[in-house]
Amino acid sequence: MQYIIEAENLRKRFGDVVAVDGVSFRVVPGECFGILGPNGAGKTSTIRMIYGFSPMTGGHLKVFGLDIQGELRAIKSRIGVCQQENTLDPDLTVQQNLEVFARYFDIPKNEAREKARELLQFIALDHRKNAKVTELSGGMMRRLVLARSLINDPELLILDEPTTGLDPQSRHQVWERLEELRSKGLSILLTTHYMDEASRLCDRLIIMDHGRILVQGKPLELIREHVGYDVIEVAGPNSKLRAYVQSRGLEHEDLGHRLIVYGQEGDTLFRTLSNQYCREGCTLRMATLEDVFLKLTGRELRE
Amino acid sequence: MNGIISISLSKRFLRVWQRNLTVYQRIWKISFIPPLLEPLFYLLAFGVGLSALVGSILYHDREVSYINFIAPALIAINIMYNAFFENTYASFVRMYYQKTFDGMMATPLFIEEIIAGEIIWGGTKSVIATAIMMGVISFFGLIHYPHGLLLLPLAFLGGIAFGSIGMFFTAIVPSIETFNLPIFLFVTPMFLFSGTFFPIENLPLWAQKLAILLPLTHLVKLTRSFSFGLIGAELLWNFTYLLTFCLIFFPLALFKMHHRLIK
Numbered sequence: 001m002q003y004i005i006e007a008e009n010l011r012k013r014f015g016d017v018v019a020v021d022g023v024s025f026r027v028v029p030g031e032c033f034g035i036l037g038p039n040g041a042g043k044t045s046t047i048r049m050i051y052g053f054s055p056m057t058g059g060h061l062k063v064f065g066l067d068i069q070g071e072l073r074a075i076k077s078r079i080g081v082c083q084q085e086n087t088l089d090p091d092l093t094v095q096q097n098l099e100v101f102a103r104y105f106d107i108p109k110n111e112a113r114e115k116a117r118e119l120l121q122f123i124a125l126d127h128r129k130n131a132k133v134t135e136l137s138g139g140m141m142r143r144l145v146l147a148r149s150l151i152n153d154p155e156l157l158i159l160d161e162p163t164t165g166l167d168p169q170s171r172h173q174v175w176e177r178l179e180e181l182r183s184k185g186l187s188i189l190l191t192t193h194y195m196d197e198a199s200r201l202c203d204r205l206i207i208m209d210h211g212r213i214l215v216q217g218k219p220l221e222l223i224r225e226h227v228g229y230d231v232i233e234v235a236g237p238n239s240k241l242r243a244y245v246q247s248r249g250l251e252h253e254d255l256g257h258r259l260i261v262y263g264q265e266g267d268t269l270f271r272t273l274s275n276q277y278c279r280e281g282c283t284l285r286m287a288t289l290e291d292v293f294l295k296l297t298g299r300e301l302r303e
Numbered sequence: 304m305n306g307i308i309s310i311s312l313s314k315r316f317l318r319v320w321q322r323n324l325t326v327y328q329r330i331w332k333i334s335f336i337p338p339l340l341e342p343l344f345y346l347l348a349f350g351v352g353l354s355a356l357v358g359s360i361l362y363h364d365r366e367v368s369y370i371n372f373i374a375p376a377l378i379a380i381n382i383m384y385n386a387f388f389e390n391t392y393a394s395f396v397r398m399y400y401q402k403t404f405d406g407m408m409a410t411p412l413f414i415e416e417i418i419a420g421e422i423i424w425g426g427t428k429s430v431i432a433t434a435i436m437m438g439v440i441s442f443f444g445l446i447h448y449p450h451g452l453l454l455l456p457l458a459f460l461g462g463i464a465f466g467s468i469g470m471f472f473t474a475i476v477p478s479i480e481t482f483n484l485p486i487f488l489f490v491t492p493m494f495l496f497s498g499t500f501f502p503i504e505n506l507p508l509w510a511q512k513l514a515i516l517l518p519l520t521h522l523v524k525l526t527r528s529f530s531f532g533l534i535g536a537e538l539l540w541n542f543t544y545l546l547t548f549c550l551i552f553f554p555l556a557l558f559k560m561h562h563r564l565i566k
């Protein structure tokens with residue numbers, strides 16, 4: 001099996017800070033692979049090693065089966081990257097941003113023009129092709145970055161928080177574009193802070209914290225394994241409820257003003273709880289990836 | 304380290320150079336004006352205003368009018384300014400504020416190619432400015448042809464020299480304000496004391512010795528000789544000085560930039 005990415009015991013250190021501390025994962029062709037984790041978990045650091053932006057401190061890394069140490073140029077020319085920060089060229093127009101970027105990949109002029117036209121249509125920005133980048137809205141810029149990362153027909157698309165700061169409309173538009181690309185067989189590596197985004201787009205994902213992988217798997221399986229089917233949230237729980245939950249040995253998290261019960265029992269438990277202990281402020285909902293994330297990485301703020 | 308530079312440096316730096324050219328073409332109408340007007344201002348102020356006081360100057364046993372004396376120096380100063388400011392302020396803005404280099408690093412380009420392209424673009428801007436200035440100055444009959452045409456390749460060499468040292472400063476300054484320091488300590492003294500507005504022989508001996516160390520002194524000597532049509536073997540020394548300067552600061556700029564940006 002030829003993997004798109006094969007990372008083995010990847011490590012990255014900045015002075016005293018260990019940003020990535022022995023991360024291993026594999027991405028298979030055509031899959032969308034997610035990297036989740038709180039701020040400072042090491043997502044960007046991991047990704048930057050994969051597209052050759054920063055050298056690794058240790059470990060082994062192969063992309064397209066090529067070793068990153070020896071064949072970086074070949075690898076770089078087959079990847080498309082949306083970086084976390086905006087790196088669009090403000091000195092150029094929308095269309096020029098694509099065409100000048102195409103030159104960096106040695107794409108001939110005519111081909112680049114045609115490709116730019118196609119991509120501007122793909123992201124619905126063809127009517128703004130002569131606008132300055134600085135005149136675009138945040139969502140338009142993000143879409144343009146996505147288009148720019150596709151200019152070389154990449155075999156691997158790397159997206160570092162592609163939808164951060166976008167309104168719901170723009171996010172959905174980006175998701176649809178990504179789904180279209182994935183359906184055509186493009187492999188995608190994605191980081192995000194939006195759990196709904198990860199659930200929707202990722203075939204498999206890892207959750208990282210402090211430079212290490214906590215779990216790895218398919219979104220739904222992770223939810224089942226770590227949380228279950230349902231979650232009951234109780235606002236302002238009283239002591240009787242606490243006692244009941246403890247006596248039954250239910251898996252739960254006590255946040256003081258809020259009690260969260262993870263469960264497999266769903267309806268029956270919910271009825272018991274809401275009838276006997278909390279007439280109001282008791283909700284039953286489906287378990288989500290966000291529950292897994294918070295359960296595994298804790299609820300304290302980072303940095 | 305040298306190994307990394309030589310491996311990563313291919314002709315792809317041209318792509319970065321082309322990017323800057325594309326931007327220049329967008330704004331060329333504005334970019335054209337300074338090299339067009341600046342020599343006119345200087346020639347008017349110094350050549351016409353001051354030459355009434357100075358009269359003529361003895362240069363290599365020849366009487367030359369003051370305006371003739373400073374015209375080639377203006378070209379040399381412009382070569383210095385164009386490359387130096389391009390590879391300090393403008394490159395810093397692209398590197399730090401616009402993240403242009405970060406974007407480029409997500410392509411097959413390596414940092415050494417990006418920086419080389421930037422410096423060679425700085426040299427190119429010196430050539431463009433020189434060509435425009437030559438047009439203006441020739442109009443007053445102040446350049447001797449065909450020798451004067453040598454000014455164009457010289458502008459490139461001088462541009463690479465000043466662009467490289469500019470890029471070296473860009474690699475080490477903590478913030479854009481810090482450029483004040485090399486400008487105050489390095490560029491301004493050169494502007495005044497490199498045989499630009501008076502022959503360095505007028506300086507006290509110790510200052511002459513210092514002036515010989517300044518790259519602009521050698522560039523001025525060359526632009527003046529080419530403009531006057533005085534080509535001699537002694538110019539080889541000035542040429543060698545500038546070339547050596549490039550050979551030291553060009554790789555040093557790449558090395559320092561690698562150090563700054565590759566984390």
Ligand SMILES: Nc1ncnc2c1ncn2[C@@H]1O[C@H](COP(=O)(O)OP(=O)(O)OP(=O)(O)O)[C@@H](O)[C@H]1O
Pocket residue numbers: 014017018019037038039040041042043044045046084566
């Ligand atoms: N260039 C750098 N120099 C020093 N430390 C760095 C550098 N880049 C990242 N770090 C540190 O490495 C750690 C991981 O950072 P990284 O950017 O990979 O996190 P992240 O998971 O992408 O976070 P976020 O969600 O906020 O983008 C942090 O502690 C950060 O401070």
Ligand SMILES: [Mg+2]
Pocket residue numbers: 043044045084160
């Ligand atoms: Mg990040």
